Amino acid sequence: MDRRAAPRSSRIPRRRPHIDTASNGASRYSLAPDDHTPDDGPAEVIDLAFEPEPPVRRAPRLAHTTAPREERAYLVGLDSGRRTDGFSATESLRELGQLVNTAGGRVVGATLQRRPHPDPAHYVGAGKLEEIVGQRAELGYSVVVFDDPLTPSQQLNLEQSLGVKVLDRSALILDIFASRARTREASLQVELAQHEYLLPRLRGQWQHLERMEGAIGSRGPGETQLETDRRLIGQRITRLKKQIQQVRQQRALQRSRRRATGIPVVALVGYTNAGKSSLMRAIAGADVLAMDAVFATLDPVTRRVGSQSGEWFLLTDTVGFMQKLPTQLISAFRATLEELDTADLLLHVVDGTAKTIAAQMATVAHTVEELGLSQTPMLTVVNKADGLTLADGRPVTTEADLEALATQHTLPVQGEVIFTSATAGLGIQTLRQRLLWEFYGESGIAARYADAAHPALGTASEAV
Template identity: 55%
Template structure:
């Protein structure tokens, strides 16, 4: 991993000339065949870097899209990922055919690269249209479904949070379901919903959905609108935080930022600190910590409840259900 401090990324290479030299030097030592940039590169930067380094260059968005593509299971998930991929690809097409341009065309004729580019672009536009059309019908179907669910009056609680925070683990613990849980990013892409009952007997629906990540590519947010719209209907959000992660605070802020971009800032919300089993040795310790007077005020999240849990061990579930009952 290499880092560089610059006032602004270089428009031609993203990194500075010296860094490129360093990267080329590393190639002899490590024989790397791919370089991944933890940011979105412009098509031009990516092209120049590939030429300079002689290896495949991938940016953060392409990597996230790649993970999404591997994870998409349902028809809807696959449609959304494909749409995001095409939207990412479109502005990057130009470079792909540039080698043909060198073959040149005579005066007045267009080079083969240019013609090919236009054909490709047309095909991709066509595909994007088709995908948007299909996703729109999924959206309408979902909206209808949601309306029906709403008519039954059962409140909806949605799990949100940074990817790998433990949303699916909590979903499984609460609903005794077996949604995929993995120690990797974006295990969950498609929303799942289950019916649960509170100790008071009141029923509610709980929804597990796609996790958030810092610098989420806009094409993904756009493509996953149908999925993210599920959150609109929620009466209550549970924001799951992996409090043991070294970037927990930043991850929290990222989630808050995405929630406000999705216009969900004003939804009632409970912040749930998860994975406390990694820091404490028993549920009794966890209860003792929560019992400290003014515990919530100390953490300075006004107007929100905070619950400490271990989704994996099932610690703190009664307290969590009480808080949910209180909100509903």
């Protein structure tokens, strides 16, 4: 049989195809002989020339960010017609928005409902709840924050109805404290407060398992996990309380040593973000964190302040107060607040530019009374005076303007009021001299603190 190559157009044999490339770069299919097929005739290759396919374009890789997604918060409050520590419902809700901003969220909406008491099941009424659910499609909120503490059952019912994360003011403040904690002491106290807040809310965390109860092979796993978590958190709370007790003992020892030296102690108290840390930096030259944010200071800081004549005192900065503070937080930070117990004078720092200045002062006075410090002498200092104006409309720029403010103010304060601006340095020297006079008098050293004076101590301040 003649096996010479047949013309290309003769016929197409049954052969397995394989891809080949023509000389012009185009793809072509060739029908090569199959090794397992009998060679019963001449093989012919047919060029099936076509345009080469364009290269596959892959979608560009997008960078993956690990930054937390910004929460879009919707605020809910009740207007019962009564003021809480002097705050109206609108003012309290506005403050809640500031807390959301501090926590890294963004407020996209808010609502108030007039009710004498919260609804026991959902905090708000059925109609208001439907209104909040309907706002989700328009505003796209991812979390709903309530201005008052929620019971565990209210929080669970609200999460089921709203389909998003639900927080109350207590949880929001605890989250801010956790982000501010830098030292071991602050971390221990914040963790204790968080566990005590979470413990009664564990049942809602395992609700998805409780739905399985009664099924074959899965009887009771939700309740078992719930009991396990309760036991573990209870053990953790016990360990944290023991560690915090050690901190309290250590601080008590430090305070007893200070008292033994006879050094007078001045403690700064005030509403959060009133400028206490800035004032401490101005008075004592202390290198402490000062920022325009709530709860910037969690750990007590003590510095020594002196004069050219050798008179000196200790100045202590503590955590700021706020209305509706979680009870767990006050209890956990008792070790920090005990620094106020040994103070000879409380320096009440007030934000002179606050729109709710009277309500903030009332909150601080109420908190001081709850801490059992109502018998400790108190001096009121109005800070941020550079943001105020005089009766004739002129801004405050000089020491003389501060003296004018002291005679024109209408604050609900009985007794002396000193105006300062920590950032502008106005009134700082006057305040420092006033504090020294409180303990040592204006003509020499009083007998009570004669042994505490240090003749070699200048105006420098030292850590204690």
